[in-house]
Amino acid sequence: MLSFLDLKTINGRYRAELIEAAARVIDSGWYIQGAELKAFEHEFAAYCGTRHCIGVANGLDALTLTLRAWKELGKLTEGDEVIVPANTYIASILAITENGLVPVLVEPSERTYNLCQNNIAEAITAKTRAILAVHLYGQLAPMQQIMALAEHHDLLVLEDSAQAHGAQLEGRKAGNWGNASGFSFYPGKNLGALGDAGAITTNDDLLAKTLRALGNYGSHEKYKNLYQGVNSRLDEIQAAMLRVKLRYLDTETQHRRNIATLYRDKIRNNNVSLPHLEDENSHVWHLFVLRSKHRAELQEYLTNSGVQTLIHYPIPPHRQHAYKELETLQLPLTQQIHDEVLSLPISPAMSIADAEEVCGIINTFQPGS
Numbered sequence: 208m209l210s211f212l213d214l215k216t217i218n219g220r221y222r223a224e225l226i227e228a229a230a231r232v233i234d235s236g237w238y239i240q241g242a243e244l245k246a247f248e249h250e251f252a253a254y255c256g257t258r259h260c261i262g263v264a265n266g267l268d269a270l271t272l273t274l275r276a277w278k279e280l281g282k283l284t285e286g287d288e289v290i291v292p293a294n295t296y297i298a299s300i301l302a303i304t305e306n307g308l309v310p311v312l313v314e315p316s317e318r319t320y321n322l323c324q325n326n327i328a329e330a331i332t333a334k335t336r337a338i339l340a341v342h343l344y345g346q347l348a349p350m351q352q353i354m355a356l357a358e359h360h361d362l363l364v365l366e367d368s369a370q371a372h373g374a375q376l377e378g379r380k381a382g383n384w385g386n387a388s389g390f391s392f393y394p395g396k397n398l399g400a401l402g403d404a405g406a407i408t409t410n411d412d413l414l415a416k417t418l419r420a421l422g423n424y425g426s427h428e429k430y431k432n433l434y435q436g437v438n439s440r441l442d443e444i445q446a447a448m449l450r451v452k453l454r455y456l457d458t459e460t461q462h463r464r465n466i467a468t469l470y471r472d473k474i475r476n477n478n479v480s481l482p483h484l485e486d487e488n489s490h491v492w493h494l495f496v497l498r499s500k501h502r503a504e505l506q507e508y509l510t511n512s513g514v515q516t517l518i519h520y521p522i523p524p525h526r527q528h529a530y531k532e533l534e535t536l537q538l539p540l541t542q543q544i545h546d547e548v549l550s551l552p553i554s555p556a557m558s559i560a561d562a563e564e565v566c567g568i569i570n571t572f573q574p575g576s
């Protein structure tokens with residue numbers, strides 16, 4: 208079976224370096240908020256081109272704490288509306304509602320699955336205060352347009368870059384477009400730790416300072432608490448793992464691009480539509496997502512042919528039990544996307560020969576046979 212994502216092989220290629228990094232942490236006797244985290248924050252900020260990177264416990268916390276910090280700084284108030292794509296992973300929405308803010312779910316662009324200018328503009332009301340721009344599947348949302356709209360309407364922009372480490376447009380990377388950006392380093396992400404981890408990038412000094420306090424019990428100074436904060440920190444051991452993995456990120460992204468190019472060149476089947484690519488560098492192919500009216504059959508065909516696929520995502524947030532209050536929303540495109548998408552295997556550890564085999568299998572798929 209060709210597995211969807213083989214983390215053991217991915218990390219196994221760096222086994223010696225990862226063990227050396229882990230040993231360094233073990234031997235340091237210092238496990239939280241030490242030299243490894245400081246170095247990783249510095250290196251990841253440099254990678255994104257931002258002034259600050261603040262390590263936190265996971266990607267959801269990165270988003271939640273940023274919105275919380277804007278509340279503490281008086282830039283957001285409970286009840287304010289935040290525009291977010293309806294087809295995102297549920298974490299984006301959880302970050303909004305956890306803060307008592309109101310998610311305004313908008314349909315994405317049919318071509319890119321990301322927010323688009325017109326749909327945002329239509330959703331702006333007197334209560335809109337922010338846009339949560341998700342770079343879904345690894346492709347940058349149209350940030351020039353989003354930033355222009357935000358400026359015009361005086362809105363904050365938070366990027367959800369959990370799937371888009373290194374994606375760039377006009378030489379500017381994910382994480383360096385909005386007022387702040389949340390990253391996840393969940394093991395399966397393009398830059399993955401060996402456990403949970405996340406970070407916020409920003410060029411805003413005051414926001415960075417507030418975030419550092421909020422993630423550390425609300426404390427700027429030991430035993431002095433300015434906010435009712437939380438404990439959300441990126442452990443030394445994970446920072447050390449991430450420092451190793453960051454050095455290979457661009458090489459791994461290039462491999463993902465090679466597989467995506469092959470899929471896009473070689474998959475030819477009228478029952479399948481291929482993902483649209485806006486710009487070569489703007490996509491880091493966290494996921495390679497097809498669409499098909501015959502998804503269930505196609506998935507079964509691939510499984511029977513030895514190829515594991517996944518669905519990102521089977522149920523949209525507004526159809527989840529957790530969001531019963533949103534169940535009356537009519538979002539036909541979002542629903543259709545959730546009914547038709549199918550993610551093919553793509554990873555830095557997957558061989559080109561395996562990708563060619565996947566193409567061959569898809570090209571012989573016939574529904575109803």
Ligand SMILES: *Cc1c(COP(=O)(O)O)cnc(C)c1O
Pocket residue numbers: 265266267268295296298299341367369370390391392393403404405
């Ligand atoms: C993974 C992910 C998150 C959450 O990250 P965690 O580290 O799992 O908390 C948020 N948004 C998107 C789009 C994601 O893919």
